């Protein structure tokens with residue numbers, strides 16, 4: 001089977017479109033998931049004081 | 057530094073050195089009379105030098121330190137010093153290349169010193185030598201701190217750092233001998249490429265194993281960027297360098313791709329080298345060192361997650377904007393153009409996130425040249441990504457392509473963004489790693505900042521002017537439909553800008569030399585700082601390892 005323009009554009013307009021949309025929805029949901037907020041805040045603040053040596 | 061390895065680790069290091077020496081010997085013997093033979097000799101010498109250092113430590117007593125109480129920073133320190141060395145070499149070459157374009161006599165009549173050979177020494181020297189070493193070194197630093205875990209291994213970080221530098225040396229020396237597979241930013245030949253794959257896989261495994269030891273529930277976003285850099289560069293490098301050696305005893309090889317497929321593969325690689333080498337890795341630096349230096353958490357952590365995935369998934373499709381108006385099918389060009397324009401969104405989200413973090417700390421930016429480096433880097437990141445998205449539009453590209461405008465865009469990104477964020481990170485991390493109060497001289501940091509900024513602005517403005525003049529002259533027709541200007545006319549018009557660019561580059565280089573001097577003096581002469589936290593001297597020490605303040 002040849003990788004023609006028609007075939008590629010069908011793939012792009014079906015699978016490509018939906019996987020990119022699904023991906024962006026998924027990522028946005030993850031980033032704004034309410035219960036993760038605390039974890040993100042903690043991560044953002046954790047780097048400000050990290051010279052006290054490793055835990056393991 | 058090898059004294060800090062255990063006896064078993066020293067033995068592993070020695071075995072690696074011996075294997076390398078054998079490989080070098082075989083290459084030297086088999087490739088005799090070919091550049092590959094000279095590269096064999098270089099490998100042999102490199103293995104010899106490393107063996108010397110390992111052997112010197114091999115009889116020493118076992119290290120007494122307790123490895124659970126401290127990060128392992130020796131490879132980071134070495135990497136930073138090596139990065140500064142490459143900065144001076146690579147940018148020195150850049151100034152020479154720029155000077156050759158302004159005054160062609162500086163080509164001096166040797167084969168090795170011709171433009172076509174020293175130009176890749178400049179590009180590889182700054183991108184891989186300076187940028188690559190800085191990325192590896194800071195990634196060791198960041199992965200340990202954000203995971204609160206020591207590096208997973210003590211030999212592998214050295215293997216990655218030194219192995220990567222061996223690759224850089226083989227690359228640079230090869231160019232001077234005329235070795236190239238003629239793919240920009242992927243010039244080294246097949247054996248160097250294979251070696252880099254080995255080094256890179258070890259790097260990836262080291263990173264993952266360190267993260268697996270982590271003591272934080274969430275992996276801090278800087279690590280995502282570093283990991284994307286490592287993983288995607290591996291994929292790009294392997295695919296773009298698929299080639300068949302003409303013979304196993306010589307450097308020459310032939311690409312597995314041909315024609316427009318080859319061009320598309322190359323610029324898929326080339327653009328993602330920009331995206332994942334020159335952008336993702338340095339964004340990792342930005343997301344760690346800028347908040348740290350400003351002593352404020354990143355403005356929006358959520359935004360940093362969104363822009364991460366945006367950058368990763370848009371960049372992959374953008375490469376074809378390098379091939380507008382070529383034999384590449386029109387729709388592929390349009391695809392690249394569309395994704396390039398969309399890329400502006402996550403790019404500006406990152407730049408904006410960085411600047412908003414500083415909002416409320418502008419007095420720090422005013423007083424602290426180190427933070428100012430990072431601030432200006434974020435501004436140039438915003439600027440060069442805006443410019444890039446604009447240039448990717450086919451109509452704009454018809455003017456900019458092949459001209460110095462592209463070179464101006466490159467250096468707005470490379471000097472303004474990549475180099476400045478690196479220098480900022482180096483200045484903030486060096487006193488910490490060597491346990492000094494501050495840098496040896498803050499005045500030199502201040503000088504460096506203004507030299508670098510002036511150099512970048514002069515360079516970029518000169519190239520914008522030169523590029524647009526050049527592009528317009530090329531497309532001006534007379535009434536009778538012939539070209540109005542000869543090629544030589546355009547060269548005459550560009551000459552003053554080439555002189556200006558060489559001067560701007562010289563300023564930038566001076567700044568880099570000051571940085572190297574300042575770091576050297578910091579290591580040697582700056583007053584020591586007793587760390588505020590307890591450094592337990594051994595595991596028997598009873599004090600808890602928490603900061604005194606808590």
Ligand code: HEM
Nearest residue numbers: 147150151153154179182463466470471474475561564565
């Ligand atoms: C001292 C400062 C610098 C000077 C004087 C300089 C000079 C030059 C010159 C003269 C060229 C060749 C342009 C041409 O072929 O027309 C060039 C290309 C290039 N330089 Fe630099 N450079 C400097 C710093 C940097 C830095 C810090 C980086 C990267 C981190 C960098 C990356 C590049 C790249 C990627 C190219 C290839 C551009 C292309 O093919 O369009 N340069 N540079």
Ligand code: HEM
Nearest residue numbers: 330334377378396399440441444445447448457466469470
């Ligand atoms: C949204 C982000 C960006 C986009 C859409 C973009 C787009 C472009 C375009 C359209 C070209 C010209 C292609 C041609 O006419 O041949 C180009 C060249 C280039 N850009 Fe960018 N750019 C972006 C960001 C950056 C950044 C941040 C850097 C550096 C750190 C960079 C480094 C380069 C290099 C090295 C080249 C020259 C490649 C060569 O011809 O050798 N770009 N970019």
